Amino acid sequence: MSLRTPGGLKRFLALVEETPHILVAIAFFYAIPFMVPTLYWVRILSMAFVLALFALAYDVALGLTGLPSFGHAAIFGMGAYALVWSLRLGLPLPIAIVASLLMGVALGALMASFLKQVREIYYAMVTLAMAEIMHMLMDKAVQISGGFTGLRVPMPDSLYSPGVLIAHLALSCTVLFMCIVVAFRKMKVERSRAALAYMILATLLLLALLMAFPTLAYKAFYTPVYRLVFALYFISFTALWTSYVLLRRLANSTFGSVLVGIRENEERMLALGYDTAKYKMLSMVISGLFTGLAGGLFALVSLTPVRPDLLGAEYTIEVLLYSILGGLGTLIGPMVGAGIITFLDMRLRPFLGAYWLLFMGVFYVLVMLFLPFGIVGTLFYKRVSARRLFLKLLRSLRR
């Protein structure tokens, strides 16, 4: 899609109008950090975005294509290491992010290369073995991995520059303005109440943003941490929505349909003349690319040293949990799952202590037993309302 071709802007607007929810969501999340009183929520949201990106990438492999990879944590962790190593070599941030992308592609290709020999549970075991090999090696190679204490991430100076903050503000104003334009056009055509509501909401947000500007400028000028936290938020959210839009287009394309076909019945796709091996490998490489990106951003956003633990099976379990809670194969579901769990983690862990993980485990098993399509999956695939879903849950608990 290019804006330079004749009618490009119109085509772009038409495309946006097809999916107004995404535009509204983007505008909302760009504007929200300027509205919240403390940096706490900005931090929680940034972490949620990075984990959501990981879940999104994982969903391409397990959800869309049905490849049970148990080795994604290794791609994630190595993506984080690729970023740290590049930054410690003194490379600029964009190149470091590209390095983690490339690491993701390389490891995705490695994991994809086993798809020829093994499948299903055997594939899960091979990927688990590969991930654990990398995990153990990194655990013991203290010189390059930093060992138990891990490697501190040197924050590049560019993240402290006010330029990122200005870009963030400008972008959120632009997107809000676009929301208003789209809602206005829609309202002219069909006089819908929702469009009017969107327009009012977007206008209010835009006004609030402009009103928040003086305090913001004051805070940003005097506290570098403020600029850093905002820059991390901006980067993680931009990465998340761009990846989502790209992967959504991929899933809706013919390529995506072939992947779903392979998940449902591989023999049939083979009989129809598709080179399923090639498609599966491509799917794994794409998933690896975005997983590497998520790993790199995790190293940046988490503000903690990168440790070999990131390669451990716990992170694979974690991302599986997000995907299952949200709904496999829906793309949006795993992101929602990651958001819910990050939020619960931050709010409930202090009260529950050791019981928190127990609660998570029970929650996980219950979701698997009673909501096999996850929250979003059940709402969308089965076309049930939230109320009926709740009733169904109650009924299945009583049974």
Next chain:
Amino acid sequence: MIESVLMALIDGLALAMLIFLIASGLTIIFGLMGMLNFAHGAFFMLGAYIAVSVVEDLGLGYAISLPISFLIGFVVGAFLEMLTLRPLHGKHVPQIIVSLGLLYILIQLVIIMWGTVAKLYVPTWLSGGFRLGEFIILKTRVFIILTGLLVALVLHLFLSKTRVGLIVLAGVEDAQMVESLGINIKKVFTLTFALGAALAFLGGALAEPWQGANLALSGYMFLGFVAVVMGGLGNYKGSFYASLLVGMIHALTAHFLPFLTFVIDFVLMAVVLLVRPRGLFG
């Protein structure tokens, strides 16, 4: 040098018995139900904690803790299978995911009930060792090896000589056929899962005087996976020989190449899966 090699081999043999107690359950469960049970590591760990609790809290002897943890394992396994795996009958990947959840839950339960501090209890009749010149054989290793061999023999007799055991083995060959012959396969599933869990609990209790009861014990499940893969999935005799091999290799690397412990095991597992997915002994 020769002493340390012999020591490593005896450690390896004892380790092999523990691995076999994990792998035999895993492999039969896989063969019958088509699922990989990730909760097995937690079963093994729970066995060790129960052995400690039987001695310290109930004041009974260590020897009686072995059958107690076997029985508890059987009940826990049957209960978990009926509660969580039976509703997902035939769906392999969801079952694996549920077993991961069970692993999570059981590890947290252990932390809540026993804390994170490792425990060790060695009964007096197992402390010390036999001295042969320069070379010492620890009594715990001898006890583990002998008990492990005994359990392996009993398991073999149970599976190959009794009616129930033959039904289980037939189910490993072809579960649908067994069902069509009028046998309630769901009961067989529950029994097999419970038996596998009980063996893992017993293995944990057996490991306790050597390794102590700690959270790292659940990692032995990975060695069990390696043995299962090398022996051929569903093949319990193969898993016995594979356990011997894996135990020896693990003990030798731990003694001589500590940098590569666990790495070599996983490399072996990946290579066998890619080159001979039916296992070395299949």
